[in-house]
Amino acid sequence: MSRAVLSKWYGALMSAPRTARARARAQLTEDIKASARSQLAEVGASALSLRAVARDLGMASSAVYRYFPSRDSLLTALIVDSFSAVGEAAEAAVATSAGQPFVDRWVQLAVAIRAWAVGHPHEHALVYGSPVPGYAAPRDTVDPAARVSLAGLQVVADGIASGEVAPGPSEELPAPLAADLARLRAESAPAIPEPVLARTLLAWTALFGAISYERFGHLHGVISDGDTWFAHEMRAAAHVLAGGEG
Amino acid sequence: MSRAVLSKWYGALMSAPRTARARARAQLTEDIKASARSQLAEVGASALSLRAVARDLGMASSAVYRYFPSRDSLLTALIVDSFSAVGEAAEAAVATSAGQPFVDRWVQLAVAIRAWAVGHPHEHALVYGSPVPGYAAPRDTVDPAARVSLAGLQVVADGIASGEVAPGPSEELPAPLAADLARLRAESAPAIPEPVLARTLLAWTALFGAISYERFGHLHGVISDGDTWFAHEMRAAAHVLAGGEG
DNA sequence: TGTACATCAGTGAACGCGCGTTCACTGATGTAC
């Protein structure tokens, strides 16, 4: 789907709608997405059905096509919304923790991301679980997806600036990895030296890995108090990230 | 499905089949699973279809019911096979690395698990991705799922025994976490002190998190050489796990 | 070893269901003059 088409479909939402028709359109677009989200919970992304959404809203199935040109475009809207929501939660945690010690900020960021996942389990599974087969994410999802990562890099950059995050032993990174990290640094995090970026990536995958591993049931019978466990692990990870002993 | 029913269906595979009929049954059971696995790759677990499998094998769709009593039981068989395969790969890595330094063994274990995931992406997604909606894993999946974790605990226990893994600072774990870890220790890892178990869990979720995060596309455009990146990160994680600086 | 009977694999039709998408249409809302 082209950007032009997408912007047509979402255009009504971007600014305050002027006419009654535009207001009704914005409202129903939201209703469709809300119904689709609860579909998601019951049958999963790959079984998401436009007809079921229409039934749920009491309208003809063909009417949904006035709002989303295809099933996949509805899925794309849900994905964009999910990435935006977790990105917003992360940005809020970064903003409200400004000025606090690095380790505390990292833990708050991690806890905020996990809280979003716990509160929106199916949207979390949609964007961080197995890809939906046959669905190719369009470019429109890239920017929203990056927001949460940029929030993480911000906390680390602030930690570098305050001296709480040590540049660490100037370990020699393997050449291909050094090249990848140099590019990442140039594009997104000029203030963060490559060895720190490597530690950040480790802490980052531990963060999302811990959430998914628990959410997807692999700690069932092992960890009963997920909140406590997660906060403890993320604190430990933050110390490693700050200290550079790894 | 009851254990009795399952054992009926798999019984023919357990020991060398005696009659021609039993051999044909064992062969076709494997053929069905193989076809289902390639289905998995194309359409995903929730869209796995018995009729498509039957079509693929050139038989009537009703014939598949002589081998698997329902679609879910076929899914269960695929899940059990997948957990067994990754468990076996992990056990092999633990066995062949016996006697080597702890950090090397941990990296080899991690690399072996990732190699399985890369070689069997859809089976990895099946067992470590989002749960299949509407599917409840039966008890029969529990033991195969545990094998890979027990392999990880084995490496850590050996590291404790050799003195390479430090018991670490006797940090006070939060009470609920301490209780969970004490239970885990009693059930599966008597030789591993709780603080080390906490570090092991962090390294474990970092391991599976790193694999899933990369496999599910979240490092696209960031890391180009996944092999190098992963081995480097897991080596760092192993040092943290061994040293106890966290 | 030969025969009678029981077991089992596989067939093909059928049941009832849901899906995405298209199309010609009606009636309401918005806009240009």
Next chain:
DNA sequence: TGTACATCAGTGAACGCGCGTTCACTGATGTAC
């Protein structure tokens, strides 16, 4: 401000498709005597 026209939301029927599961059946394989 009023009117003519254009735009748009929503309908209901239809197309062609696939699904899981059941059932009565045929013919081949295995077993007990």
